[in-house]
Amino acid sequence: MGVKLLLENDHIEGIRYYDTYRKHGGYRAAEKALKMAPADIVEEVKKSGLRGRGGAGFPTGMKWSFLAKPEGVPRHLVCNADESEPGTFKDRYLMEFHPHLFIEGLLVSSFALGSNHTYIYIRGEYAWIVDILEQAIAEAKNNGWLGKNILGTGFDCEIYVHRGAGAYICGEETALIESLEGKRGNPRMKPPFPAIQGVWMRPTVVNNVETLAAVVPIINMGGEEYAKIGVGKSTGTKLLSVCGNLNKPGVYEIDMTISVEEFIYSDEYCGGIPKGKRLKACIPGGSSVPIIPANLLLKTAKGETRIMNYESLSDGGFVSGSMMGSGGFIVLDEDQCVVRHTMSLARFYNHESCGQCSPCREGTGWMYKILKNIEYGKGKISDIDLLWDIQRKIEGNTICPLGDAAAWPVAAAIRHFRDEFEWHVLNPDESQKRNYGLAHYADPIHVPASA
Amino acid sequence: MSDQKFKVTVDNITIEVPAGTTILNAARMIGGDVTPPAMCYYSKLKDSGGKCRTCLVEVSKGSEKDPRPMPKLMASCRTTVMDGMEVKNITSEKVLDARKGVVEFLLLNHPLDCPVCDQAGECDLQNLSYEHGSESTRYEFKRRTFEKEDIGPYISLHMTRCIMCFRCVYTADQLTERREHGILERGDHAQISTMLNKSLDHDFIGNVIDVCPVGALTDKTFRFKNRVWFTKPMDAHRDCGNPKCNGKVRLWMRGEEVFRVTARKDQWGEVEEFICNECRFEKKETKDWVIEGPSVINRSSVIAQGHYVGTKASPVLIDKVVGQQPKYLMNIHDVSDVNRPDVDLSKIEGPAHSDDFKSLNKG
Numbered sequence: 001m002g003v004k005l006l007l008e009n010d011h012i013e014g015i016r017y018y019d020t021y022r023k024h025g026g027y028r029a030a031e032k033a034l035k036m037a038p039a040d041i042v043e044e045v046k047k048s049g050l051r052g053r054g055g056a057g058f059p060t061g062m063k064w065s066f067l068a069k070p071e072g073v074p075r076h077l078v079c080n081a082d083e084s085e086p087g088t089f090k091d092r093y094l095m096e097f098h099p100h101l102f103i104e105g106l107l108v109s110s111f112a113l114g115s116n117h118t119y120i121y122i123r124g125e126y127a128w129i130v131d132i133l134e135q136a137i138a139e140a141k142n143n144g145w146l147g148k149n150i151l152g153t154g155f156d157c158e159i160y161v162h163r164g165a166g167a168y169i170c171g172e173e174t175a176l177i178e179s180l181e182g183k184r185g186n187p188r189m190k191p192p193f194p195a196i197q198g199v200w201m202r203p204t205v206v207n208n209v210e211t212l213a214a215v216v217p218i219i220n221m222g223g224e225e226y227a228k229i230g231v232g233k234s235t236g237t238k239l240l241s242v243c244g245n246l247n248k249p250g251v252y253e254i255d256m257t258i259s260v261e262e263f264i265y266s267d268e269y270c271g272g273i274p275k276g277k278r279l280k281a282c283i284p285g286g287s288s289v290p291i292i293p294a295n296l297l298l299k300t301a302k303g304e305t306r307i308m309n310y311e312s313l314s315d316g317g318f319v320s321g322s323m324m325g326s327g328g329f330i331v332l333d334e335d336q337c338v339v340r341h342t343m344s345l346a347r348f349y350n351h352e353s354c355g356q357c358s359p360c361r362e363g364t365g366w367m368y369k370i371l372k373n374i375e376y377g378k379g380k381i382s383d384i385d386l387l388w389d390i391q392r393k394i395e396g397n398t399i400c401p402l403g404d405a406a407a408w409p410v411a412a413a414i415r416h417f418r419d420e421f422e423w424h425v426l427n428p429d430e431s432q433k434r435n436y437g438l439a440h441y442a443d444p445i446h447v448p449a450s451a
Numbered sequence: 452m453s454d455q456k457f458k459v460t461v462d463n464i465t466i467e468v469p470a471g472t473t474i475l476n477a478a479r480m481i482g483g484d485v486t487p488p489a490m491c492y493y494s495k496l497k498d499s500g501g502k503c504r505t506c507l508v509e510v511s512k513g514s515e516k517d518p519r520p521m522p523k524l525m526a527s528c529r530t531t532v533m534d535g536m537e538v539k540n541i542t543s544e545k546v547l548d549a550r551k552g553v554v555e556f557l558l559l560n561h562p563l564d565c566p567v568c569d570q571a572g573e574c575d576l577q578n579l580s581y582e583h584g585s586e587s588t589r590y591e592f593k594r595r596t597f598e599k600e601d602i603g604p605y606i607s608l609h610m611t612r613c614i615m616c617f618r619c620v621y622t623a624d625q626l627t628e629r630r631e632h633g634i635l636e637r638g639d640h641a642q643i644s645t646m647l648n649k650s651l652d653h654d655f656i657g658n659v660i661d662v663c664p665v666g667a668l669t670d671k672t673f674r675f676k677n678r679v680w681f682t683k684p685m686d687a688h689r690d691c692g693n694p695k696c697n698g699k700v701r702l703w704m705r706g707e708e709v710f711r712v713t714a715r716k717d718q719w720g721e722v723e724e725f726i727c728n729e730c731r732f733e734k735k736e737t738k739d740w741v742i743e744g745p746s747v748i749n750r751s752s753v754i755a756q757g758h759y760v761g762t763k764a765s766p767v768l769i770d771k772v773v774g775q776q777p778k779y780l781m782n783i784h785d786v787s788d789v790n791r792p793d794v795d796l797s798k799i800e801g802p803a804h805s806d807d808f809k810s811l812n813k814g
Contacts, residue, residue: 167637184634189501189529355615355634355641357502362556365639369592386589393552396523397504 002255003229005217005237006094006101006210016132018139021100027145029219033108034153041112045215047223049235054080054171054208055286055326056401057310066195067113068203075203077115078180079106079212081122082164082171086287086348087328090239091209093251095122095129098213099136103159105212107145108219110157113205118159121176124166133161168352172400173206175354186356187400208326210239230256234309238327244282245333247271256309260284261298263308264331277333280438281417284313285325287345288405290412291338292322293441303447318412334438339424339431342413343371349406360403363394367410374421377428384421388414417441459532461485461508462542462772474527474538475506479719483766487540488550488579490557490664491616492528493721499621500528503614504553505579509546512537524549542772547583554584560595560639561665562611570666572679575720576614597642602632603650605657605671605732610642613667619643619659626725627653643667654693657731661714661722672732673711679703682710684746689730689739696727701746709735718749 004010014020021027033041046061067075083091095102110118122130137159140146148156162180164170170179174188177199198204214236218226227235234256243249246264248271254263264279265272273279279294298306301320306312310324332341346368355361367390373379391407391414398404414421420436455470461478462485468477476494478486487508492500500506506528510521515535524546527538540546558580565571597610615634620643623631631653632645645651651659659668682703691698703711712731714722734740770776 169637189526351638353638355636355638356617357504358553358556358614359504361615361639361641362559366556366559366590366592393549393556397507397549397553399501399526 002253002258003237004253005226005229006098006213006239007251007253010097016097016099016136018100018136018143022143025220026100027104029216030104030107030145031151033111033219034151034155038112038114041108041219044218044223045112048218048226049223049233050211050214050218050226051233051235051310052208053210053214053238053327055085055288057324060207060211063195063207064113064205066193067205068196069114070203073202074116075114076199076205077106077110077113077118078173078176078199078204078206079118079120079209080171080173080176080206081120081126081209082176083123083126083209083326084168084171084352085326085328086345087243087283087330088241088286088326089243090241090251090327092126092129093241094209094213094239095126096132099132100140101216102209102213103133103136103140103145105215106159107140107150107157108215109205109207109212110159111155112215115205116156116158118157119180119199120159120161121170121180122161122163123171124164127163130161130163137161167354168348169354169400169402172402175400176206177204186354187402189399210327231307231309232311234311234324238308238324240308240327240329242270242329242331244329244331245273245277245336246331247274254308256307258308259298260306260308260313263329270329270331273331273333277335278438278442279331280334280336280441281332281338283322283328283330283332283409284308285323286328287330287348288401288408289323289325290318290321290408291332291341291416292320292412293416294438295442295445296320296416299445301445301447303445318408319415322412335435337375337435338413338417338420339371339375342410343368343375345409346371346406349402353402353406354400357399357403359394360398360406363390363403364406366390367406371410374424377424377432379421379425379428381422381425383425384414384418457532457534457536459535460537462538462540462768464768464772468532470531472532474508474510474525474530474532474536475500477532478527478538478540481768482718483768485540485768485772487527488575488582489528489719490575490579490614491618493618493621493662494719495721495725496618496621496625496662499616499618501526503557503616505550505557505583507546507549507553509539509543510536511539511543541769550583551585554580555588557614558584558588559590560611561614562594564612567675568609568612568666569669569674569679570612570663573720574666575664595639600644601650602645603652605728606651606660607669607671607674608643609667609669610644612665613643614665615641615643616664618662618664619668622659622662623651623653623656626655626658629653631656654727654729655695655725657728658714658722658725660731661716661725664720670711670713670731672735673703677703677705677710679711681705684748686715686743686746687740688743689734689741691727691730693727693729696730697724698726698730699724700726700730700740702740702742704737707737709737709740715746 009015009024042064050060051057167185169175170185172187175185179185194204229236237253237255240252252269263269281291281293282297283291300306300315313324315321350364350368353360353364370383370387391410394403395407423436424431456467457470458467459477464481487506489506490503507524508527510525512518514533602608620633631651634641635644660670682705685702685704687702689698700712701715702709714726716722
């Protein structure tokens with residue numbers, strides 16, 4: 001059994017309501033934190049080594065310490081609950097079943113950052129969760145955890161839930177800020193970063209739901225204790241939302257010390273692949289991160305066992321590794337077609353591009369059209385190189401990371417599954433009737449003896 | 452703070468600029484071809500820039516204090532210089548490669564209907580493609596089209612030509628009291644539009660024509676009247692009743708006939724001062740204007756090839772910073788009979804006609 005922090009009380013019925021949550025130790029962290037100096041809370045979070053759980057994995061404590069604190073200008077904490085990455089649904093679980101843990105994390109973080117008006121920007125499709133959160137906020141307010149002069153500390157805090165309208169791009173922090181301000185959700189040019197000029201040009205911190213919830217155990221157990229869980233720079237626990245060809249898809253909390261193989265095959269977690277099928281490929285961190293074949297997923301290119309944490313998953317860079325990302329673990333078995341899979345991702349990014357900067361606006365649609373041709377047996381061999389060239393010209397040349405997110409899956413699919421693309425092009429009729437199958441993608445990779 | 456000077460090096464040419472200057476503006480102070488092209492940035496419009504990605508440059512040294520290079524190519528129009536910064540534009544293979552990619556992306560869905568486009572000859576995209584594009588496209592799909600929209604009696608909107616620079620949106624936002632138009636939809640089907648087919652009517656809305664880098668917004672009163680390179684640019688002014696307009700314009704004439712009125716543009720293709728609709732659309736008689744004389748055209752563009760009186764070539768620095776002569780896809784003078792350097796268009800009376808060039812040829 002791994003350590004559980006966020007989902008520790010998951011089995012308790014009614015944990016989403018205030019009374020039950022409070023009875024099981026809820027709002028202890030808030031009590032403790034409100035007696036601390038805000039700077040000490042930031043220090044604890046720094047010590048904990050907590051990394052942003054939204055995808056980029058930026059150290060949260062460091063992000064908090066960047067927040068500008070000019071005299072007389074209000075600061076804001078904004079929670080990014082616009083969880084729209086295909087394959088990621090961990091924040092939804094947290095907000096739906098543990099709203100008070102989340103509100104408590106928000107309260108502690110707001111106190112640490114000095115935000116009197118804190119916003120939750122929630123994905124529009126999560127309509128029913130808005131009600132859950134608003135109920136939880138009302139309960140917290142009735143019990144004196146929100147509002148004016150909380151616990152007599154003189155600290156005021158209001159939390160507002162703001163619903164998005166269904167755009168993936170509004171999960172990018174500056175687009176989220178624009179949307180929150182009531183404008184079109186186009187990412188802003190950086191600098192200035194939100195820590196200097198964010199919502200209404202005031203200093204702002206934007207954090208993921210899981211990141212803010214993780215502040216609660218950090219305060220309860222202390223930053224140093226929290227940092228002892230996990231390995232290296234991957235401290236604490238991480239929620240993973242697992243889907244695809246697995247016996248037990250769902251949301252799991254791991255402590256980042258177990259191997260990928262154990263995670264997929266053990267009964268405690270995903271429970272293996274249905275019908276005894278073999279593993280073909282996996283996207284370990286949500287649709288934007290590179291897809292890797294089975295042989296590179298279970299072992300790194302150096303022949304080491306791959307562990308479910310930030311460092312190990314990205315071992316080998318994009319050449320032979322991937323990323324932890326937002327924790328959307330998607331598993332593909334031997335019956336899945338990588339070309340079709342890449343096509344549907346390309347379609348998604350084409351649809352979700354905001355259209356502000358040229359490489360992403362034009363390039364994503366172009367990639368989708370080419371992939372559609374290849375998938376439906378109308379492709380040419382030269383199309384594969386063309387795809388590679390398009391993704392190369394999008395990556396790194398756009399305003400926001402959506403361009404990179406659109407380019408990486410295509411790049412990784414071509415890098416690792418080129419033969420499958422070629423097979424599609426060379427066998428236009430056969431590819432419409434059957435899949436390429438597992439081929440050699442699970443074969444052990446020859447590891448050169450290291451010096 | 453304001454009189455602090457920063458040293459910045461663009462393509463091995465060092466210049467001192469005030470703190471807060473962007474890389475693009477620093478490069479413009481040097482001038483010539485080390486200046487990155489800009490399709491969306493417009494110095495007169497606040498918040499513009501950063502979108503088209505044609506002005507990407509490589510920052511090979513961040514500053515004197517922090518000499519690390521920047522990991523990605525930077526949009527020079529939105530990146531301010533630091534003291535000791537070193538920037539590579541035409542000396543960087545990476546930049547030229549990325550820029551070629553951006554031009555390809557911009558032309559992907561562009562109809563390339565230059566032969567029937569009123570903007571041809573003074574089109575930023577045309578200039579950009581001559582300089583940085585490839586001779587053919589790798590795009591094999593149907594180009595994007597839009598439903599035609601009528602936005603009033605003065606301005607014609609061709610959404611298919613639009614490259615989404617947002618300049619017109621900023622113009623409408625910043626020059627007019629109420630928002631006239633904006634962007635509808637998202638991604639590759641985003642379009643500029645007035646809500647529900649409203650027409651654009653405001654004293655200064657005509658300026659969207661001048662700021663448009665392509666032929667998406669053109670002058671309806673000049674529509675299909677003439678090719679711009681057959682008209683002569685003349686500086687002129689009048690006493691304009693509008694307090695915000697100073698009446699200083701450029702007339703595009705043929706003989707004694709005024710074909711078109713635009714604002715005066717500087718060497719970067721930006722208007723010097725915005726003009727009102729009355730000057731632009733209503734005053735098309737020579738008697739309405741006090742003509743000052745032929746305009747100086749000093750930007751590197753297709754129209755600058757037209758050899759008017761006072762045409763100034765922009766400095767060419769590429770051989771100095773790269774050490775070799777650039778390769779052109781085509782030299783217009785080799786293929787065109789009507790654009791001969793020895794024929795001065797300003798001196799031809801009346802409309803320029805191919806006969807003028809032929810007779811000169813014989814003579």
